[in-house]
Amino acid sequence: MRTLTPLTLSEQELHDKPVSEGTVSMPTILPALSARQLALLDVLETTDATVDIAPKGLTRRLKKARKTTLKQMETDHKILMKALHEKKHVTTSNAELERDKNILHSLGVGSGFMTRAKSTIPWHSTSISSSSVLNPILTHGSSRLSGPLLGVDAINGVPFHYDAWAPYKAGMVTSVNGMIAGMMGSGKSMCMKTLALREISYGRHVIIEGDPKTEWARIAHTVGGQVISAGNGAYLNPLDTGVKPDAYTDDEWKQEVITLRVNALRSLASAIRPDTPLSMAEQATIDSLTRVVSTMYEQPTITHIVSFLDSDQAQDMIVKGLNKTALADTILNLILIFNRMVDGALKGAFEKTSTVSIDPSKPLIVFDTGSIDDTDEVKKAMYTAAMSAAIDRLCYTRDGIFRLVIAEEGWSLLSNPELVVGWDKRMRLSGEFGVSNWLLIHELTDLDAFANKGTALRQMIEGILTKSETMILYRQSSNSREALSHLIPDITAEELDVIDKLTQGVGLWRVGSTLRQAVHPIVSQSGYDLFNTSAGRAG
Structure with a gap:
């Protein structure tokens, strides 16, 4: 939301003496406004439009608040100058903070459904060197993105809307892919589940x-989705x-089929023999x-591969x-790899013709790995x-x-070099496929356990993370600051300072280079009961 911010320096002084150090107090001068009034101000293009469009009563309140704030700032300035002259430390008035609190209280923050959304993020206080963003956690009078309601701004309680394709439509990003990171119990899974169900209601x-953990399986059953399980007599080829698909010609699909099967075999081989990458001869x-x-089988299986x-x-x-x-020699190596799925300890799930049928029309399809x-x-x-x-x-069906x-x-996906290649390709083709790819990871410091610094795999993994132009950062340990600074070059010192202080359920949303917002997802009681996986942690 745009706020009118008075400066204590005249324009001439600003031209003559550019401010390069020190601090600036920038209090909000708006009076306590209703959500409707805030939304009205937020869509006005100029301050002149306020006079023409805004109700006269609202205009008078704005002018009065502006004069009151300027007068208070002059008083604070005189007190501060006197204290500096006497070399004493004096704390300035908290009137601005109280006004901010009144606005937040009128919007529901600190009471009712927002009680758990109280934020430990500092209020508007910053150094001149970083004042290009007054506060890294910005607030707005209305949601800047279209899409279903996801939650509320954790600072001012304003509704937050989001759809995975909305930032692209708004010109904020060039990619529709995302990443969410956070410590265990920080709220990232609750956020992702809320987003998933809201997107389904939006037609995605x-x-x-x-x-x-089979936690998504019960959600799929609730919304009429499908759970795909392999093993125990069920096979997925x-x-x-x-x-x-109708979108392909015969020749195009023939080539895509080869590509899909090659990628599958390479990924399986890399998973079964993780310590030794596939050689050029094996590839x-x-x-x-x-x-x-x-050419021999319409739908070949792993058993057919080993037999051949x-x-x-x-x-x-x-x-x-x-x-x-x-x-x-190469054929022998491949037999030793793939035969483990046919006659070895890995048999019983993927080596035969599929007995499991996937319905692409289902709103939620969950691939169950809970039996492993x-x-x-x-x-x-x-x-x-x-x-x-x-x-x-x-x-690929388009x-x-x-x-x-x-x-x-x-992290399990990124530990397989071939799956990393496949995920990177899926991200690059997200516009063609109509797919938004999301990675859920824990601490960013865990990256060191999956790929050494400087390796090609590490560079590709980091590329995947940085291509995720929507990043949702939940609480991270202080040890993750270096990793955050490396992966997110434009992250500010203020963001790094608060990342280990975010309260449970509050995530810092970074959408493109322009949107920074602390968001608390909203779920109903029945939804919370369905999503919650932390009930046993409290003892």
């Missing part, structure tokens, strides 16, 4: 890429590309065998750059890779449905 569809052989097997690799036909494949001996043993990292990675392949197939794809366990 949502896909959850991995649900290790990661190489099944389904029927050709080239996967490319060739995918083309061959795709173990046949004489595989030895006759032509892979440029590999002689017979090198090809034979948390200690079996390889199996978890394999499930993530296989289900990511199914999600890619949904995104069926006109706008979807949010939410990776509930972002």
